[in-house]
Amino acid sequence: MTALWPRQVVEPISPHEAHVHEVVEVLAEGRTAVQSYEVVRLGGHGRAMVIEGRVQSTEADEAIYHEALVMPAHAVAPSVGRVLCLGGANGGLLHRVLALPGVTSVRQFDVDAELHERSVELLPHMHLDALADPRVTLEFGHPRDLLDGLTGTFDLVLADLPDSVPGSHVPALFTAEFYARIRELLGGTGVFATQAGPANPLAPDFFAGVLRTARSVFRHATPYTSAVPSFGVPWGFVVASDHPGAADPGRAAVPEPPRPVTTYDAETHRHMFAVPRLLRAGLEGGGRVITDADPMWQA
Template sequence: MVGGANGRWVVETLYEKEGFTCAFRADKVLYEEETGQQHLVIFENGLFGRMMALDGITQVTERDEFIYHEMMTHVPILAHGNAKRVLIIGGGDGGILREVIRHRSVEHVTMVEIDPAVTDFCKKQLPQISAGAFDDPRLNLVFADGAKFVEDTDESYDVIIVDSTDPIGPGEVLFREEFYRAAHARLTPGGVIVTQNGVPFMQGDELKSTMEKFRRLFKVASCYLATIPTYVGGPMAMGWGTDDETLKAVPLEELEKRYAAAGLTTRYYTPEVHKAAFALPRYVETCVKV
């Protein structure tokens, strides 16, 4: 957080070592604290609305959160076609949970968040993101280390969504092969795991690292893309790991049927976008196939 002629600015530090930063003007700081796990600040910005940053890295904004949350959720659930049990690792703001419970076919959701302060603050300061999802009776909310939870649980899931921070601080363990191996063991036959893998143009090594590990564990190791304005540098990659080779190639007509049957109303996701998201630019394809 820095001062200036136009007030306080929250500086995005993710690429600072590489020589690049951007900043968001904090028109009003709503909350700022060292939670014990990480530094959290929630503030209002004239363009993006309410925003949250953890350890200097933007996590979510009111203006464009729907893109990330819809694509992280509806792509794996509709590709699966019969997901009844979903595990969310991270996602303390509740946006992934909000989208998951919109699927009536989902019978149970376990959400594991390491920092209860993040969830508490988001309920109070960013309630529009969770939109009451934390009250859904299908939810089992667990405050714990996501990597340890996956290692210790004997439950199985059709879809696992890893809504992690970048591999810095508490989120680092969620990018290790040990975690991916444990998650693989928790998937039901035909299950799929989706991971947050950053912006490949800026963070190509992060995607390469995940794909190397996925290839050792899954029959299908790939990613799909979504363009989210807040996360600068190009489209964001969502890692894709599964042993079911058919999930990546569900016909458009079938996706349209599943989308209609789910009764969803979305602002970014469409069955056409779903199919197109797996068409990768060469520089991203290179990261996937290293």
């Protein structure tokens, strides 16, 4: 393939397609003890975090992704006093969680302290002043290991994870065993939300697998989508809980969004849960339960 630009990011979105971004400036690149990364400026999208060759967030549309992860779960959660965030080193998640009414404490687990430092330095618009908030506890290590040491329960657990690619730590964060531990921490009434990969009706296997795995663990698990332009295809999410209020999250009463929220409201919420027919068919008819012994990754 002839390069479209002198430097570009080429992301597979199915076994036979890719989405290509022009890189107009490289701010930093390297490899930490955990993963490779680039912090770049993308044409049309501004500053961006790229992990293992895949765009994780961009200045232009990170709000769409992060609000899609946080706000639907907030709408169905009975309370959000204690929150656990898994991942989110790029900073887009934490300040939005702290803005939710009623939050008393937030624990954030991330796997990569070095990349977090680079993100704070190079993407300050993502972090704002969230790390200075006394309600925040930030810890580094593999989330599976950190979860083993937790006691008590949480009202809301949010998994802001990178793409699930072979050889990384991420596939272990989409398995039934991992979800069973999350369920214990939710104490029967808490709510869990995770990104679930591309919502591509022509290649729905990963999204369908995440949904089927969540349904094998939780009483209720519902898919929804959001169009994040820099990802190339709509993106999938799953909200899950044993609480009866999560049985039909698309019909939840949406509270007034807090001031930092710019892309989400009640109408957007309803649209997220109106999953198109072809994708619904792929989700209901495909996928498998993902386990530690039989993981799954994206295209």
